[in-house]
Amino acid sequence: MSTAKKDDSQAAERVGFHKGSLATLSKEREELLRILQIVEQLMQMHVKELKGLGVDLVEQAKKLKGKKPIEDLLSKEKGK
Template sequence: MAKETKNNQAEPQTKEEQIGFHKGSLSTLAKERQELARILQIVEQLMQMHIGALKDLGIDLQKQAEEMTKEIKKPKKPIEDII
């Protein structure tokens, strides 16, 4: 970003300022990516815990998933027949 002077004219950044800006941005984004990966791991662990609890209760998620895909694959009425 260009600096504003007293005359409201943009003063161009030096090459060093641009380099520093981009390096800082990359550093921040890398930390954000690490945090996002950590959050995804936590969510995956929680999902696995719930899947395990459902299995212990006798719920077969694999069977339910197969039934859902069969329902999705069923041919649907053409829109002309519905109208």
Template sequence: MINMAKKTVSKDQKKKEVSSSKDEQVGFHKGSLSTLSKERAELGRILQIIEQLMQMHVAALNELGVDLTKEVEQMKTETKMQNKKKPIEDVL
């Protein structure tokens, strides 16, 4: 007959386990927020670079005599035509 001793765990030990688990979770979430914050800042920097490049191309097209306002109006009308598609409920 094998007699296994019951492991007795005091209330203090249980609280320590819960608090360390809570501390781990807090650390995990803080680390995640830090990483995501840095990623968001990098994304903003990339968007600024893209905006600058687009402005450079717009300026170059203006110098070449291309009227972008006509093209923008044409794109708006094309977009309106495409937006008149059936609602997703009808498609399903």
């Protein structure tokens, strides 16, 4: 096989690989967006229920402002 044909074949193979990768990643992104929409709906349902129960989420957020994130607190516990 000549070098030119071999280069063309390799280039076509690489193009196919990247096109296939993009198609797969596009489908993965669509699925991720679908999952995020479901999570957002569930969060909104919980917010609505908490408001209905008289919980002031704005006040709760103000109290937590300035406190360390829970991830920091958990990592300290692991270190003990």
